[in-house]
Amino acid sequence: MTEPQLSPIAEPAHSEPRIAGNAPWDSHRETSPQPMPRTFAPTLPPLDLDGLKTARIDPSGVDWKRVQPRYAKARLITGLIWALIIVALAALPLIFTQFLHWWNWAPWVCWGILGIVAALQTWYLAIIQRQVRALGYSERQDHLLTCSGIMFHEVRAIPYGRIQYVDVKSGPIESKLNLASVEVKTASSASTTIPGLEKADAQRLRETLTELSDAKMVGL
């Protein structure tokens, strides 16, 4: 494994305050803000590789707040309803051929379609628990971080100053379980949702985010 044109973890010979010093999430939001690097760096120091190798893509030193485990229940119920509908649709060829004799498909085709769809749906339902456990968020000094997925892992950072509005949503099943999700919109078309929060937590998060975005707002 070679890392081209990136001097590895060796400290760059810069005496000035380095831009790539502390990650913005090294300190929590509650602590005092870091001093701004006032010196203009005509060329930035090489990227600060943290020596964690390529084990993961999460930035170091972040303790994720996890969503409520019972959110899996809400996902499971919705997933189950959908799975039943989809499996019923996939069973149509079988019903038409075997029982109603309207169609004349080969039995292995009918059973094959049903089997593949049913297996996929079971798989989706089985990994819900894992997926929900992988959801996380963290409020840092200047950013809201979210992470999701195990197989397809993704970490996102949204600067508070770019948040345009924050919505709290709650579907019927989520509402029964006293859960809500927080949707964060920026000027870009991509939005971020943190699902499965306790309703009170979601409200609190919304208020915090709105306050922070007002305080740090920058124009487009």
Add this chain to the structure above:
Amino acid sequence: MSEEKIDTFNAASRDKTRQELRWRRAHILSPFVNAWLIIFVFIFTVGREFFEIGTQNDREIPDFSQAPELPGVLSIFENFGMLWLPALLLVGFAVLLIPYFVSWYSYFFAVDAHNVYVRSGILSKTERKARLDRVQSIDINRSLMARLLGLAELKFDVADGSHSALAVKFLKYKDARALRAQLLSQVRALKEADAGENLAPVTDAVSSLGDGKPEHTEPTRRERLREHVATNLGPGLKDADETPVLKIPVARLIASVLLSFTTCVTVLGVAFFVGLSLFTGASLVSILFANFALIAGMGSTLWKKFNTGYNFRLSTSPDGLKTRYGFTDTTTQTVPAGRVQSITVSQPLLWRFKGWYQVRVALAGKGGTENTFTGYLLPVGTADDLARVLPLVVPGAGSGGADAEALRAGLVGSGSAGGFTVSPRRARVFNWLTYKRNGFAILPALLMVRGGWAVRRLVLVPHSKVQGIRVSQGPFARRRSVAHLSVDVAGHSASYPATVQNADATVARALFVRQAQLGVRPASP
């Protein structure tokens, strides 16, 4: 939102100043522009009918010289004698136009020192208002029909309004330009007053518009003709304080369209159909007819390229960069300074032989649902043109932006030259051709993302415009220890996402952290 929909009945009593507004109607020919589709269909149908009657000799030609017995109300047409049919058609046409005239009758606009108002509707009246100090640009749009009638539409783009802007339609082209010039100076005065730099009263700026004109001497015929051509026919709309930067020759535009990927596909497709007809013996016409939708789609894509690049000219003005273009429809677009979210420079494969480039920008609040903003600053240009356009939107090396070397590396380079970081060699399974080119470079003010082998592409995103950062990794990428990093930008960046493909996972993580830092605290001088 600075545009409001107000119920006029409540608003009139609430707002006293509203009474002092001078409400003006749009030009009386406006309904014809709005009803262009009906006019087109009407002329087409009537024309075809007459054409068929004129050409088909075998069919018995009906006798139009005498009006037949018409039932009911229509019997009055018998009084027209020989002209009964044209009269009937004209009346039918007029009836179709009535709704357009009614809506024109109830359409008003007004301008005061701070706002532009548009009032419309008969049963449910709506009134929209655009605050001049929020206006980002005032553009003049002319559709083909409007141009035939000498009319123009005045469009107001409002800051941070994502939905469609306010438009006054239609005015005489000359009036539209005069009103635009007046409003632009008002906007400028309001913005200056806002900034506190110049507290000159707005009324001064407005009233000074009337006088200050030089004494009119009687122009000669040649001068009058030239002025008429310049004001009514040419796309040469130009403000006093505008400096032209470049214009695209028509020949180069046509060549660039011919050298595009779409043309290649179209030519190959037609060749395939010809071969098919030779091989199977089927009629070529029927094959082409069967695939009409496909061919029409290709043709319309090519036409769009041609239309949005025709007579393209770019100029600078105090409001920002202005582009004008259009074959059927002269469109003016303003790119206000500092609102550019990302800049994409690209070079399709076949343009490489000519050394041509394309520059496109994404603006906040434009694009997405609104397709009218194309964002081209350079539809097709040489390296010289590129060197003239890019400094207008890309921060220079002095303010932490890209210097010529970095730009060249980003456009045509590969590997680590010019400060770029590329994918590791182990990523070549994913991008066999582009793994040496897929890369990024961080400058104090910009993120440069490079990619593409056949179509070279360079995306420049100022750190201050980054709306969010994502780093993601799928199961295969994990096996190879690589990850993708993408940067979310406002505006229509969907077609050119700023994504660093298959970077080394450690590098991607470090870039994520660095990008997050630079987004909130740019390395300012």
